Amino acid sequence: MMLFAQLKEDVGKSSLEVEAAGKTVAELRELLENDTSLGSLDGIMVAVNEEFSKDDRVIKKGDVIALIPPVSGG
Amino acid sequence: MMLFAQLKEDVGKSSLEVEAAGKTVAELRELLENDTSLGSLDGIMVAVNEEFSKDDRVIKKGDVIALIPPVSGG
Amino acid sequence: MGCTITRDPIKIDEIYQQVVRREAGAVTVFVGTVRELTHGKKTLYLEYEAYESMALKKMEQIIDEIKQKWPAVKQATMIHRIGRLEITDIAIAIAVSSPHRPDAYEANRYAIERVKELVPIWKKEHWEDGEKWIGNQQGTKEYTAGKPEESDLLE
């Protein structure tokens, strides 16, 4: 799972290994909030294969997952 | 009096001599329509000293007069 | 730094550089180019003519109006080319800088609308089968613009 910006700095690396296959995005969020040091993911989007994803999307093996903090480009 | 664009081509030169001192802009327009080959000045503005002028403005000796067809710059 | 009328090709990087400011985060540049087709008719080239001294005065007036209406705008300027212009040549470029983008877009748009109302510059279209001064006096006006507003008239 890819991390960017503040999340990357908090964790100290640009990716995290997680067992996500078979879980929904909502379940992944819960797992991350409870079992990692990331803390609250309020306001953080989950991207699956480079698309913003809703909570009920089921993650498949091989999907590329990224956590997307509120963007501030431009 | 300075002429531009279509008016300049119609008259064949970029200026006309007119006796305008003491006349209002409205009187000048009337004179031009009646006594020159310019024809109707509908839609043509009169500029006095590089400002668009209303009909009741009185023209003074030394004022710079120009006829301004609808503009089409940009 | 002021507005310009030129017979040379317009370089947009130059007008952009004129408005860049440390306090400005947004710059808008509008570029008006010679379009090949107007109302389905094929233009070969254009000729622009200006009442130069008055045109410059009116261009500066528009810049002043912008600074009144959008006090946050840091800098605004414009350049108009005259003479013969070919298809895709730049006729006008307008640049506006501001701390935030809404002002930069709105002020820039205002500027070009005002140019088309009150800057004494005229274009003549040349087609394969003829030529015509646009906005001319024969009642064949192509724009509802091309005429100054009541408030632009001196008594």
Add this chain to the structure above:
Amino acid sequence: MGCTITRDPIKIDEIYQQVVRREAGAVTVFVGTVRELTHGKKTLYLEYEAYESMALKKMEQIIDEIKQKWPAVKQATMIHRIGRLEITDIAIAIAVSSPHRPDAYEANRYAIERVKELVPIWKKEHWEDGEKWIGNQQGTKEYTAGKPEESDLLE
């Protein structure tokens, strides 16, 4: 011709040239630069980071949206710089060409608003007394934007 993410200085003449068309009479270029002051605080420099592959995909999506919403638009493109940027450096440039100016202004404005909603690029402000990722997750969001709309979400 497509959208670009770069670590090099952005040249606005290059992006302008990419959208020039014989049928387009209006080109708008929006330039976002690094501003020295934000909310009265003095920025020393910025760092931009991107999720590059997704950011490019989202930039292309915005161009597609423009062509849907403004079918007359001839060409539109954008370039975003990442890495360390100094005050007045160009962070983003967006160029849109169209036969007529209203479309060119509106589509350009739309593009930058969408960039700020859904392109995964982040900036870190560096001040004399600290640094911070803007739009970060500590509830200190500086923009109401920075969040995709409902319709941008995949099931």
